[in-house]
Amino acid sequence: MIKFPRDGVEAAYRRLDDMIAQTAVEEGVDFNAHAGQMLEKLLIPAYEVMYGTYYDYLAASRPALVMCDFMADACVDAAHTLKLPFVVAMPTLMPGVTDAPYNLGWNDDPHRPATTERMPLWQKLREKVAGPLLAMRHLMGPLLKLEATRKRLGVEPMYSHPAKRWAASLKIVTTFAGFEVPRPLDPLVHLVGPVDTHENSMLTPELEAFLEGRRRVVYVALGQWVVLAPRDALEAVLESGLADGAIWATSPKNAPAFEGAALPRGVLLQRWVPQGAVLRHAATAAFVSHGGIESCHEAMRAGLPMVIMCVQGDQCTNAAKLSELGMAVGLTRGDVRSGALGPALTTILEDKNGSFRAAANRMRGLAAIAGRRSKDAAADLLEMALNYGWSHLMPPSSRMPWWAASNADVIAVCAAAAAAVLGTLAAAAVMLTWRARGGGKREGEAEFHAKKRE
Structure with a gap:
């Protein structure tokens, strides 16, 4: 068995601690502006620190299954580059993972509702249209720098939400229904929380x-x-x-x-x-x-x-x-x-x-x-993934073009047929109306007078 390079990882995490210490939230800084600062000052340098460590270890050990934290883009990218199966673990349902139209992403206002259920239209427009556009003003530059870093390190660029790279992976989420906003769950997303890691903790x-x-x-x-x-x-x-x-x-x-x-x-x-x-x-x-x-x-x-x-x-x-x-x-x-x-x-x-x-x-x-079966449920999912994979959980839509999975082709054909029928009926109605108003009679009279003049 190849041992995990503990010294290298500890050194990498010490560097991460130093980086985190430099990224404290400044008073009055916009939420998206701070997210952009974190991405540029912390996550991109952290990506460079960690990607090589993950890649070298995974390339040498070739594990049967890799489990990556949802924030560990370097782990996900290393496994993806080496074509190793990986599972993503996350403590809550991330934006972009089994989303629903009424759900709202992260923000810096605890007084804002978590969904659009009771929002007036103007507020929904602000949250769903203006908000994302304003966010991209702060995030586009750092995201492009991250993609440039990926390209420089030989990683396939993504140019989208990290969830795109997880789309075909099993997601183990240590949260539970009742706390999370109810929504339809993708077959690859499994809630196994809450996991009590301090159940045996004792007072000093x-x-x-x-x-x-x-x-x-x-x-x-x-x-x-x-x-x-x-x-x-x-x-x-x-x-x-x-x-x-x-x-x-x-x-x-x-x-x-x-x-x-x-x-x-x-x-x-x-x-x-x-x-x-x-x-x-x-x-x-x-x-x-x-x-x-x-x-x-x-x-x-x-x-x-x-x-x-x-x-x-x-x-x-x-x-x-x-x-x-x-x-x-x-x-x-x-x-x-x-x-x-x-x-x-x-x-x-x-x-x-x-x-x-x-x-x-x-x-x-x-x-x-x-939480009664949270740890067992997580262990069962990992055992299944390790021994049998998770292709049996992947819906047919994951292997189909979007237009076929959404029946857009059927809808398009039906719409075209309906348009043809409606067009034919409309043309017939115009013709009947024209004749009902004497159009045919006037045409016959005009032809009769023309022949008479000849």
């Missing part, structure tokens, strides 16, 4: 001692790259008596924001937190999160209401979906800076009519049912 002695005796604790975890530290809002909530403690999970990126700062009494800072154990604890009353998909899944499994301060990627869409489901309040960073976090936390903790807790408990039940 320090956390256990902190939670013991407290009745309502707010847990704050804003991911690896969010620097914002809204201490004032927490202090206001603690002083109001709605909560008697807060656990704040920091990271190397945002920890400096706390250095030398006086924290409110009752706030515990932790560089690492067994998140699942904290969320499941009876004293934890609310979760302030950046809205990453795994954090949302963990909150739903724990049945815990959330305040989501979203920043980028799928986070604001996750916030919008959970807000519509009734278990979260979504905020932008601008909302937080304008003082909205305190009122949002108050709304969640007061929960005057019990709606947030009821919605969270409902999602906990749905997540529990969906």
Whole structure:
């Protein structure tokens, strides 16, 4: 067996960490502009770093099956170039994967609905027409640079959404119906979530001692790259008596924001937190999160209401979906800076009519049912793919031209036949009308007078 080149991959990921550190979201930057910046500053350099590593390893080992993360374009392209079968894993239904006309893509507004169901026409035009056109203004340049990088590395250019290269691949999605917007699923797309990776996590002695005796604790975890530290809002909530403690999970990126700062009494800072154990604890009353998909899944499994301060990627869409489901309040960073976090936390903790807790408990039940076989289902799919492939799941449309798969040829023939029949009937009607108005008689009289003059 050929060993995975661990040193090379670790070096590549260290370089990726350095790149990520340089791509923090700037305040006031448009969502699509930031996506373009991320693509140019991070994803294209990351692609160059990782493609060679993936290609060399896969070329040497020739595995029977490759499993690539949905963000790992280099992995997908290396497998595609080497003609190796690959499966794509993703934590949520990506835009472009089994989409529906009423579904909306990712954005930076947690207050925007996740679908067009209740949108007026003008807003649908903005979302479905103006939005994509404005997005391309920021994304076209970086996308062309990515394609140029592919070409330089000997990779077949794509010039479209990454999902095009996945079209014939099995997609394993670690999410579940109830959280995702309902839509028809492609036979190659399988929901196997939520997968509980922290079901056996345990509290540290320090956390256990902190939670013991407290009745309502707010847990704050804003991911690896969010620097914002809204201490004032927490202090206001603690002083109001709605909560008697807060656990704040920091990271190397945002920890400096706390250095030398006086924290409110009752706030515990932790560089690492067994998140699942904290969320499941009876004293934890609310979760302030950046809205990453795994954090949302963990909150739903724990049945815990959330305040989501979203920043980028799928986070604001996750916030919008959970807000519509009734278990979260979504905020932008601008909302937080304008003082909205305190009122949002108050709304969640007061929960005057019990709606947030009821919605969270409902999602906990749905997540529990969906998650009973999640790991087994994923393992079964991989076993099937490894031993038998997935051609039996591919619909005939995947092997047919679009016009044949959509019956456009049948529709065209029927339309032509209908047009011919309608044309014939119209011509006959014109002729009959003309004759009914005496057209034939006048023609005969004109011919008679012409002969008489001769």
